[in-house]
Amino acid sequence: xxxxxxxxxxxxxxxxxxxxxxxxxxxxxxxxxxxxxxxxxxxxxxxxxxxxxxxxxxxxxxxxxxxxxxxxxxxxxxxxxxxxxxxxxxxxxxxxxxxxxxxxxxxxxxxxxxxxxxxxxxxxxxxxxxxxxxxxxxxxxxxxxxxxxxxxxxxxxxxxxxxxxxxxxxxxxxxxxxxxxxxxxxxxxxxxxxxxxxxxxxxxxxxxxxxxxxxxxxxxxxxxxxxxxxxxxxxxxxxxxxxxxxxxxxxxxxxxxxxxxxxxxxxxxxxxxxxxxxxxxxxxxxxxxxxx
Numbered sequence: 001x002x003x004x005x006x007x008x009x010x011x012x013x014x015x016x017x018x019x020x021x022x023x024x025x026x027x028x029x030x031x032x033x034x035x036x037x038x039x040x041x042x043x044x045x046x047x048x049x050x051x052x053x054x055x056x057x058x059x060x061x062x063x064x065x066x067x068x069x070x071x072x073x074x075x076x077x078x079x080x081x082x083x084x085x086x087x088x089x090x091x092x093x094x095x096x097x098x099x100x101x102x103x104x105x106x107x108x109x110x111x112x113x114x115x116x117x118x119x120x121x122x123x124x125x126x127x128x129x130x131x132x133x134x135x136x137x138x139x140x141x142x143x144x145x146x147x148x149x150x151x152x153x154x155x156x157x158x159x160x161x162x163x164x165x166x167x168x169x170x171x172x173x174x175x176x177x178x179x180x181x182x183x184x185x186x187x188x189x190x191x192x193x194x195x196x197x198x199x200x201x202x203x204x205x206x207x208x209x210x211x212x213x214x215x216x217x218x219x220x221x222x223x224x225x226x227x228x229x230x231x232x233x234x235x236x237x238x239x240x241x242x243x244x245x246x247x248x249x250x251x252x253x254x255x256x257x258x259x260x261x262x263x264x265x266x267x268x269x270x271x272x273x274x275x276x277x278x279x280x281x282x283x284x285x286x287x288x289x290x291x292x
Contacts (some may be wrong), residue, residue, distance in 0.1 A: 075214035090119035
């Protein structure tokens with residue numbers, strides 16, 4: 001009978017190995033003397049080799065079973081995080097990846113990116129990583145177009161701009177973006193939120209950089225927004241909401257700038273409609289908020 005240091009035993013009778021349990025046979029305490037001793041020693045040597053191999057396999061198998069799978073933290077490359085806008089296209093990602101599509105899918109699955117539409121992605125804020133997140137519609141709409149056309153090629157306008165100015169309290173199911181290129185409406189991925197595009201001479205619009213969760217984007221000024229809302233050519237679905245937005249924006253408008261802007265853009269009719277909605281816009285002597 002041979003025993004290892006852990007108490008596991010091998011039984012040998014007349015030089016024949018009859019039973020063995022897992023463990024390495026390394027020493028023996030009793031054995032039958034006689035011709036079978038040499039054979040028993042040979043059997044013991046072979047058993048040691050077999051058990052040693054089995055033990056190694058068991059250790060590896062046990063390690064594979066118990067060791068948790070190592071998950072590498074997925075990060076965003078500096079080439080994308082240092083952009084002024086936290087929205088970029090697949091083409092932009094080529095500055096960081098030779099094959100951007102599989103990498104962008106990996107980052108999206110990890111919750112670091114949010115696909116907005118087609119090949120346009122938004123960087124998810126750190127506090128929302130790993131959770132379902134959709135950026136505010138107005139910010140997403142103008143940032144999406146800015147990623148495709150450039151920062152100066154997209155301006156948030158109309159009711160969407162009025163909402164960012166705080167004149168529209170409730171959320172809208174659509175957003176309007178002025179762009180130099182005629183585009184068809186799109187829907188944000190995974191939502192029913194619609195982005196509408198209006199072809200305009202963007203460089204002639206009075207717009208200001210406005211901070212959003214996706215970076216600084218161009219939004220029409222208070223005066224430009226009033227004229228756009230009153231413009232008969234701008235088709236918006238809710239006339240009552242437009243009038244309420246004009247009433248809310250009027251006290252904050254610079255009357256002189258409003259008149260000069262209407263003259264420069266030939267929007268005299270829109271100015272008169274705005275003045276009918278909010279007669280305070282007719283007062284030339286009232287000091288404007290910007291001048292006070």
